[in-house]
Amino acid sequence: MPPLLFYLFALITLxxxxxxxxxxxxxxCALALAASFVxxxxxxxxxDAYFIGVIQILVYxxxxxxxxxxxxxxxxxxxxxxxxxxxxxxxxxxxxxxLLTLQIAAVVxxxxxxxxxxxxxxxxxxxxxxxxxxxxxLPTITNDLKAGTLxxxxxxxxxxxxxxGFHLQVIGLLLLVGTIGVVVLSKRERSAP
Amino acid sequence: xxxxxxxxxxxxxxxSLGLAGVIARRNIIIxxxxxxxxxxxxxxxxxxxxxxxxxxGLPDYTAQSLVFFTITVAxxxxxxxLAIIVALFRSKQSVDVESVTKxxx
Numbered sequence: 001m002p003p004l005l006f007y008l009f010a011l012i013t014l015x016x017x018x019x020x021x022x023x024x025x026x027x028x029c030a031l032a033l034a035a036s037f038v039x040x041x042x043x044x045x046x047x048d049a050y051f052i053g054v055i056q057i058l059v060y061x062x063x064x065x066x067x068x069x070x071x072x073x074x075x076x077x078x079x080x081x082x083x084x085x086x087x088x089x090x091x092x093x094x095x096x097x098x099l100l101t102l103q104i105a106a107v108v109x110x111x112x113x114x115x116x117x118x119x120x121x122x123x124x125x126x127x128x129x130x131x132x133x134x135x136x137x138l139p140t141i142t143n144d145l146k147a148g149t150l151x152x153x154x155x156x157x158x159x160x161x162x163x164x165g166f167h168l169q170v171i172g173l174l175l176l177v178g179t180i181g182v183v184v185l186s187k188r189e190r191s192a193p
Numbered sequence: 194x195x196x197x198x199x200x201x202x203x204x205x206x207x208x209s210l211g212l213a214g215v216i217a218r219r220n221i222i223i224x225x226x227x228x229x230x231x232x233x234x235x236x237x238x239x240x241x242x243x244x245x246x247x248x249x250g251l252p253d254y255t256a257q258s259l260v261f262f263t264i265t266v267a268x269x270x271x272x273x274x275l276a277i278i279v280a281l282f283r284s285k286q287s288v289d290v291e292s293v294t295k296x297x298x
Binding site: 003006010013017020021023026033036040044048049051052055056060063071072075077086089090092093094096105108111114115117118119121128131132150156160163164167179182185188 | 194195196197198199200201202203205206207208209210211212213214215216217218219220222223225226227229230233236237240241243244245246247249250251252254255257258260261262264265266267268269270271272273275276277278279280282283288
């Protein structure tokens, strides 16, 4: 990815993220968060993580943001006008954020690993076709690799079902429990006896 | 040239923005949005490390599986959290964090 595009999408992500934190109207914040997630998805694509980029847009910018907007409309929340700003909280929040950023930048700046570019670590697709172990038995993956394309979703699917089958079932159970929890929470209680 | 460090700094800045929002904002829904931003920032760091740590010439797909699980948990968390916010709004008629002081001694 050209450096210019990286800076553009990083600016979109961080700029709209800033708007989420500072916006007065919840609807503005929700829409800014959706735009920020689209920028983040573009950064994922630039890291050759096509599947993650697509589900970032589908799940976050799609499902989660619609849920947020739906709740904002449902509760009919007005812009917080005239309210005094919570000055101690804002000062401590900004201070903590600046400190954390500086700390991360310092750690990143002093690490050898962080200086790797994508030229230092090029993807070796055709060579990988013979070295991927059990996945080499699947012609759909090896054919893609030999043709020089990255079968991103197929490899994630293979990793998930080969090594993390149990974890996948636990996640399925978590979603089920979450669904039941939401139904129980949003049921209107009968008038207390 | 774009290095791994660039992605990590962007991830750290996004996380800090979310943290500042969680501390400074008083609208529960916006606090929740900032939490989502922090989760996504962690995902960006994971995907960055996955791309720059090659296994057999391919990105490390263990990290991307973890991102998949994180996104699933975040989606479940948002659903439950928003249901709690709706229940809270029904009893308090407000989404201000300072209106919830029932556990205060």
